[in-house]
Amino acid sequence: MAGRKADQGFETDMLLTAEFWVAVAFVAFLVIVWRVGGFSMMTNGLDSRAKRVRHELDEARRLREEAAAVLADYKRRRTEAEREAEAIVAGAREDAERIAAEGHARLNDFVARRTKAAEAKIAQAEAQASAQVRAAAADAAVKVSETLLRERLQGVAAQDLVRASLGDVKSRLQA
Template identity: 45%
Template structure:
């Protein structure tokens, strides 16, 4: 029996376990962890962590709302330019119809000269329509590119400054 008590007091390997104030090492570790947890609760560390996470969630929601607004604005611009293109096509059709009516009137007025005159007028009208269509399409493309570039520049400038890069790097390092 004395051998068992001696073995328990000295440990399995024959060496004495450290003890102070009547507490063994595992009891000191438990006491230290209890004190550490109590300090964390007293200093409101869990509240600070959840507050930081809540603020980050709010920031992300704000960014998502802003992205939705930008998308809606871009879709509105797209719809506006689609309407302009449709109006340009209707104008082109109206111009073509007008040119054809004018050509028919010239045909009725002068039969001898009519074939040359009609061909020349119709070619001029089609060239004018094609030029107007090219100009309208070029203007729509130019405005769309300008709007997309401005929106992209704004988004990149707002979201990728040096502070955001440092914060992202700190988060990545912290997660490792």
């Protein structure tokens, strides 16, 4: 019996400990929560939270893919814009070179025409000056001849001869 009392003492001591009553209260709490449906509410809450997190992850993945597509589109457009800008610059450079060549050709044509016109004016002025010099020389020769013939020839016949000769000389010198 002594052994039995010792065993009962252990059971009594165990019933008086705080840990035992905490364990009993915890088990009772779990039973109450199970009866009320608390476990299903917790699992439903965790499931809904998991669904929400999964949905947010799917949304983030979709947004990341969309951002990657937008970035790829931006890079493609930038590359196209760079190529187009290079083509525009090359075209402008070609146009500028062509315009410069045309301008140079026009300038050369203009200079050639102006040179030709100046040469024509110079030739005309030379011809006119030469004609004026010939006319002046002819007039001077006629006057000198007239003076000499008057001095040497006398009379009416001499005057008629001088006039006829002077007219003939004058017309020959001017032609």
